[in-house]
Amino acid sequence: MSVSVTFLGTGGSVPSKYRALPSVLIRRGPELLLFDCGEGTQRQFLQARAGTNRKMRIFISHLHGDHLFGLPGMLHSLAFMGRTQELQIYGPRGIADFVSSVNRVVRFYSQYPLKVKEVRAGCIVNDKEYRVVAAQAKHGIPCLAYAFEEKPRPGKFNPAKAKKLEIPEGPLWKKLQTSPYVRVGSRRIPSHLVVGAPRQGVKITYSVDTRPCSAVVKLARGSDLLIHDSSFDRSAAQKAVDYGHSTSTEAAQVAVRCKARKLALFHISAMYEDANPLLIQARKTFRNTLLSQDMMTIYVSRNR
Ligand SMILES: [Zn+2]
Numbered sequence: 353m354s355v356s357v358t359f360l361g362t363g364g365s366v367p368s369k370y371r372a373l374p375s376v377l378i379r380r381g382p383e384l385l386l387f388d389c390g391e392g393t394q395r396q397f398l399q400a401r402a403g404t405n406r407k408m409r410i411f412i413s414h415l416h417g418d419h420l421f422g423l424p425g426m427l428h429s430l431a432f433m434g435r436t437q438e439l440q441i442y443g444p445r446g447i448a449d450f451v452s453s454v455n456r457v458v459r460f461y462s463q464y465p466l467k468v469k470e471v472r473a474g475c476i477v478n479d480k481e482y483r484v485v486a487a488q489a490k491h492g493i494p495c496l497a498y499a500f501e502e503k504p505r506p507g508k509f510n511p512a513k514a515k516k517l518e519i520p521e522g523p524l525w526k527k528l529q530t531s532p533y534v535r536v537g538s539r540r541i542p543s544h545l546v547v548g549a550p551r552q553g554v555k556i557t558y559s560v561d562t563r564p565c566s567a568v569v570k571l572a573r574g575s576d577l578l579i580h581d582s583s584f585d586r587s588a589a590q591k592a593v594d595y596g597h598s599t600s601t602e603a604a605q606v607a608v609r610c611k612a613r614k615l616a617l618f619h620i621s622a623m624y625e626d627a628n629p630l631l632i633q634a635r636k637t638f639r640n641t642l643l644s645q646d647m648m649t650i651y652v653s654r655n656r
């Protein structure tokens with residue numbers, strides 16, 4: 353199943369002429385996972401042709417307005433566009449109060465079941481084929497980083513080897529892919545003689561509004577793609593400390609520490625009309641870095 357990431361908004365704190373507020377859409381086959389919902393996300397979401405009635409989960413990192421104020425508009429628009437499927441929202445403590453407060457004053461025309469779950473660090477979604485794990489980032493208020501991680505798939509089955517070992521075709525072939533061994537008469541045949549090593553899935557970590565921290569490094573270990581706060585360039589390093597953010601060099605250092613394959617600089621301050629210096633600085637520490645742009649889509653492969 354293909355996995356892609358579309359950066360719906362890549363700015364931070366306030367929108368700029370070039371960047372909308374933070375929101376990242378992961379598409380896994382027909383399913384959608386939306387991380388943060390800055391103001392105006394609903395329009396970017398439409399432009400991305402994401403589909404309004406798919407299985408969908410929304411994850412909010414923290415309760416600063418730039419990550420959250422798009423949520424009422426998004427919920428409202430989805431209802432208008434005929435959503436009927438359940439929608440699940442996850443976020444830190446206070447997210448349920450935010451949604452119900454807005455709903456109390458401005459009723460959503462909601463025809464779909466809406467569920468809001470307040471979560472903490474740990475595994476928060478354990479689906480059949482993937483999980484989403486949260487960790488506490490280091491910001492002025494409680495802020496969650498999220499890792500989306502596909503579960504390993506069974507290794508490749510080799511029919512020629514199965515035949516050579518005289519394992520009869522049928523249920524035993526299937527069992528080889530799910531059990532450590534099968535029995536054929538008096539023989540006990542280990543599955544690894546026929547089935548390859550489990551195939552690793554894709555891992556994407558979303559970590560915004562944070563100082564570099566070990567909890568995020570641990571969460572993001574081995575990510576195919578790390579999306580990290582990169583609000584400032586090196587010359588504004590003190591601002592990053594003061595406001596609980598990271599420079600692009602610090603984001604690159606996190607990518608090195610967690611052994612990510614690729615880094616996307618994200619949550620770029622509106623003070624940069626040209627953010628290329630952030631990219632140049634980050635690449636000195638971590639070569640495989642890209643500067644996220646609004647509406648940029650990248651495919652994340654599982655070939656490791
Ligand atoms: Zn922010």
Ligand SMILES: [Zn+2]
Pocket residue numbers: 414416491561
């Ligand atoms: Zn914040």
